[in-house]
Amino acid sequence: MSTIYGPPVPASGEQPPPMPWRPPGGPGGDGGAGNEPGGPVRRPRRRRTLAITAACVVLVLAAALGTGLALSTTPAAPPKPVSRTSAVAAAVDPGLVDVVATLGYQNAISEGTGLVLTSSGEVLTNNHVIDGATAVKVTDVGNGRTYTATVVGYDQSADIAVLQAQGASGLKTVTLGLSSKVTVGEAVIALGNAGGKGGTPSVATGKVTGLNEAITATNEAEHTSEQLTGLIQTNVPLQSGDSGGPLLTTAGTVIGLDTAASSAYQFQSSQPSVTAAFAIPIGQAVSAARQIAAGRASATVHVGATGFLGVEVAEYPVPFTSRTEALVLGVMAGLPAARAGLVPGDVIVSVNGHAVTSPSGIQALLEPYHPGARVSIGWQDVSGQTHTATVVLATGPAD
Structure with missing residues (x-):
């Protein structure tokens, strides 16, 4: 189903110390224009369907040239020093990964960046980078190797996700500040x-x-x-x-x-x-990441594989009222919603007996469930008749 995000998680308390991040146990493991704060902004995430030209940043390193006969008395220009920015980048680069997520149900690719938190390959990134991912790969900048990554978990409301690079060891990590x-x-x-x-x-x-x-x-x-x-x-x-x-x-x-x-x-x-x-x-981000890595699911944090209904929904305003509905735009063949009999044009009205008035409501109610869970879905067809069915959630893309 379409991705809808819940309310934000506020920052709380002091930030973590500037030392390598270590999880406290648990599993290993991108509108309108807007200039002002509070206005809509665009995600710096790239899909292959977008045509964007990236500027190339060249790091200039001083080099010693070979010796030879002195044929001129004109002094040679001194080598250019490495800038402080270049030095910082060179030091931090090995602790980063390139993230490439395959969005199978959208026939698209999402590309982003990640921070290596542990030498064993735990990676912190934005949830919107892997949102809808059916497969994820990360390329470690430090060693140049590409790893298949699993989504350990995510917090949509905080826009945080934790990945695990499979089979990784000895990776360079970033240093966290305050x-x-x-x-x-x-x-x-x-x-x-x-x-x-x-x-x-x-x-x-x-x-x-x-x-x-x-x-x-x-x-x-x-x-x-x-x-x-x-x-x-x-x-x-x-x-x-x-x-x-x-x-x-x-x-x-x-x-x-x-x-x-x-x-x-x-x-x-x-x-x-x-x-x-x-x-x-970073303190806010790491707080969410620690909860994910520890396997502590909550109303906003999802840990493990994502349960999948197999339906695309959109918020539809009811004419002449202030109400909205969760209108079904599409149903994926062979998945739970299709097997239950939902079709485009239906309106989902309940999940496990809880009323639904928007796609975000469906998202919130399904968040705690994993593949294999049995969930009751209520919907209204175009004639106004109400139906209810119990479905077994499939394994879906990261939300």
Whole structure:
């Protein structure tokens, strides 16, 4: 079914110390334009169907040339020093992965970035990067190897997901900082898989322009949106594919997880002079990741495989009322909804006896269930007749 996001999870408490992240046990393991904070913004996630040209960032390294006879008295130009930004990028790059998610039911590809949290291959990224994924691969920048990844779990309301690179060991990890110490005006660096090009991560710089910001983030490819709060706002020119990448201090510690950029400025020129970009504070992100890794499911956190009804729904406003309905747009053959007899045009009205008035309601009610669970679905057909059936959920894509 279509992806609908719930309410945000506020940041709480002090952020984690600047040390490698370790989970406390448990399984191993992207609207309208908007410039102002609170306005809709576009996800910096890339689908293969989007035509985006990524700028190539070249790291200039000083090199010593061979010796020879002195034929001129003109002194040679000194080698160019490596910039501080380049040095930070070179140090952090090995702790990153490129994420490529196959969205089988949408016939599309999603590309993003991830942070390696543990040497055994636990990876932190945005949920919207892997939303709808039927398969995920990650390429470790540090060793160049590509791994099949499983989705350990996700929190849609916080836009966080944890992946596990299968068979990974000895991976380089990122160093986490204190997002609670971030100040407006502070210089920051963002690394990521800009344009989905892979290889050496792209580098972008800027400053913090706001704290504790709230936005409506829109994934134009899927016509879905979510509310996020407590965000770090910057003027870093993020690109599609940077989602899930690190926002760094000039010392190279991670203070945020890049998640969205303003569509008002994005892609208007090859070198946008002004942007509004947003990152989830790393303390907030890691708090959700720890809960996922520990296997502690909740009303917003899903751990393990996703139960699948096999139906696409959309919010439909009831004419002349303030009510909305969960209208069925499509039903996938051979999956639970189809076997139960649902067809396009039906309206889902209940899940396990709980009333449903929107797709988000269905999402919330199905969130706790896994493949194999038996769930009662109630719906109304185009003639107004009500039906009820018990279905066994299939294994579906990550939500």
